[in-house]
Amino acid sequence: MNTLNIHVNGRPMMVKKGITVLEACHQAGIKIPTLCHLNLEEYGIVNKVASCRICVVEIENRATLVPSCAEKVYEGMHIKSDSLRAINARRNNLELLLSNHPFECLTCTKNLTCELQSLAEELNIRDISFTGKKMDYPIDHSSEAIVKDPNKCVMCRRCETMCNDVQTVGVLSGLRRGFDAVVAPAFNLDMLETSCTYCGQCVAVCPTGALTERNDVPRVWKRLSNKNYHMVVQVAPAVRVALGEMFGMAPGSISTGKIVTALRRLGFDAVFDTNFGADLTIMEEARELVHRIEEGGTLPMLTSCCPAWVKFIEHQFPDMLDVPSTCKSPQTMVGAIAKTYYAEKVNLPSKQIKVVSIMPCVAKKAESARPELSKENLHHVDYTLSTREFGHMIKEAGIEFEALPDGDFDNILGESTGAAAIFGTTGGVIEAATRTAYELLTGDPLEHIDFEELRGLEGVREATVTIGDLDLKIGIAHGLGNARKLLEDIKAGKADYHAIEIMACPGGCIGGGGQPYHHGDMSIIKARQKAIYDIDKNTPRRKSHENEMVLKLYQDYLGDPYGEKAHDLLHTCYTKGERI
């Protein structure tokens, strides 16, 4: 009933009903090349526009070739994947794409990670039969985060699927007709002029170098070589479970210690942990939540550590700017403390300290440039590098990453708890906040630290946590489309959550736009998530308010959590935007 009999290249086989020709061929041990196809099943995202025509096969009794990624098998189907007709068509279509592609592989950001490049190798392309006009669009360097080179666009529409269907931001879509067709914002506006959140999910899926993060590596090299600056660096929680992939380590390898050593060898004067900032965020955010609950403030409170999500609400729900927590993100908190408290300790003027962040994120680049995230005209964070850019720096410096000994973060912004570690995955921030809020509200020690009900990869999750006589209702969304659903429920008065965690990227920061490319392999994201929870489990202290260095910071410098000085340094405000 649920199986079908088909033939693949003359050999009979039985397959499950409902699968695609591509999947059937895979089961038959045949790899059909693909380009536009992208299947992120776990998130319910499948890009099957069938536009590239690279995966075409012959099907008996069909007049034309058929894209295997978008065609379901049927009883009695005869598939021919290896006929000369099919092979020639694939090659022909790839050659057409290449004939309209700049030959800049050697200097392209995507060199060796480009799917078009691998495809050319896979299909054994040795020369290109066609010559002719090539696209000639200006490159969009307008934003602080994303660079868009339309001339490298192959019209796979993956970015459009991410931007419209998954993130519901709607900035990228097909523009113009015929040969001039590209994916771009409406009227071919610069990215800066749109409501782009810079989540970078388009960058994460773009098979070519058409969408990349802004390259900030040269600027950081320059600063590092200038001895007048005291170079401070921080590393986000999700970086340590992904960076190893760039050096052949298995997905989910934890490389915290190696990262610290690598950063010292690159010449940084102080190596701090964004996880410290995460614990600090919880100190403030949990307080804010308790405050809102006890004083009748706006509920639900939404987390604010993801800058893409912040930009989303500013542009898409400008009348709801009182719901996000006013807490700055962990990276900017670390930057703020580094240029004040730490500067005092090492006896340096703030302006002599430069803060570099290593983030799984593209949006953090734009966040760092926000004018309000500064003090006395000095940005809290000066340069933000993606995990990928950091990996490139290590390679460039000739450091053999896999062989590095472990190092320890510098004090005092180097200490962190397990609660901070889980900031890197969807559900983590709210779990960390709950651990602290529980003890704040009840005054009792929390017995069961693992809130399994808050974990997972489902797009929207909710759970009720009983804290004394309060039933704390928690919502979680990752992916901005899911966030939109929650916000619309709140707006319609249909949701009675106390607190909601939102992460722009599917999976949270482990799936961030700045992480090593997953090329559609979801098992990589899962391995990263598991590693995050492993770090938490193996950290002696697992509640943010038990971070002794954070406590010391309050004692020495900030005063009370959620107090006046903390407000001045660690909280921010939001600006209404437009939907473009």
Next chain:
Amino acid sequence: MDTVVKDTLQYRIALRNCGLINPENIDDYIAVKGYEALAVTLEQYTPKKVINIVKESHLRGRGGGGFPTGIKWELTAREQSDEKYIICNADEGDPGAFMDRSILEGDPHSVIEAMIIAGYAIGASKGYVYIRAEYPLAIDRLETAIKQAKSYGFLGNNIFDSNFSFDLELKLGAGAFVCGEETALINSLQGLRGEPTKKPPFPSVSGFRQKPTNVNNVETFANIPAIILKGSDWFNAIGTDHSKGTKVFALAGKINNVGLVEVPMGTTLRDIIYEIGGGIVDDKQFKAVQTGGPSGGVITEENLDTPIDYESIRNIGSMMGSGGMIVLDEDDDMVEISKFFLDFTQDESCGKCTPCRIGTKRLYEILERLTNMEGSPEDLDLLEELAQNVKDSSLCGLGQSAPNPILSTIDRFREEYEAYAYRTKRTTYAIDDNKCIGCTKCSRVCPVDCITGEVKQVHVINEANCIACGACYNACPVDAIIKP
């Protein structure tokens, strides 16, 4: 009216009222049995019966594909859904085609009536006419007709006191050729980018708003009221074994009578061109007739006696398409003809899929290289190989048929392509030594002074400077100038 009504070879069904009634007056339409088919349908027939009549008429879609209309209706009727839609495709974008425009301008009620009948048959209560914004008169007439039909109770709730209700709306297309493709049309109707999506699913299963949707062409619809009233046997008596009824063609090119003709399926091209069309302009030599517009091909002398229907026209290497028919004479350059169509398709490609977006551009560029005398014999192989691939692997009908003009002309007129590829084609004018009488007329009109010769002596054209303007050709009293 642009129609040519000249002789007994024509048979009007789709154009039956065009030019005969006032299209802005519903009473005129009613006077010629208008809305009687609808009355009969609602009062006497079950939806199933209506579908059976259309099925048995063997009417096939006039929008180009020739898909049996009754079967399409049945497939849409079969789907279970709370909502279904009827769409009339009036996007007519083929260069030179205007049959749908003429029907909508001349007899809008026949299309409206047919759409209501279709709605009843498949269980839809809402219809859309997707019409090119470049057709202001047709839009006007349709709007007037819809208003009148509403005030007469033919549109709206409980039509003819039945419990069937149907409403109709006009939607203006932005004028992209590809929006005539039904899935692109539906996307455009929904406010999305007008680009095709993969089939299956077909609109009959998942169309407008993901609901079962029946899309038919204007001319297809225009046949329906006549079929309902006169019966399928009547319709079956007209046409060939597999193609019943008539087809409207738009005659154009080097032919004496240009305009619309409606002939029974099975009429030969010779009859259309020579009897109805009045033969070739200036009695020049007939070279070929291009049918099917940018998706079709050329038919040459040897096939002029083939009775034309959907199958036979395919067998002789062309397409029915929507009914464009361009007559070519001895002066026409087949490579230029291909180039003309490819220029159109590469421009009108929606840009979604690789073979069409880049492939049609490259095909055009190869043709351009050839006609610029910059091509090579290898270009011919490349042209053929690429043309086959674009046909074989494009996503929608536009790309799949875009290479047809090339493939068909290269098949029939290979020597013309070779003349370019081997650069043996003369591109300048010359003078026939034996005919020249030395009158000096040519040298006097040449704008670039490249003709020399003494009075009463044979003249010579300096080919290096000739710009091929043809001034000498027109000036010569004794036909001594040889065309390129």
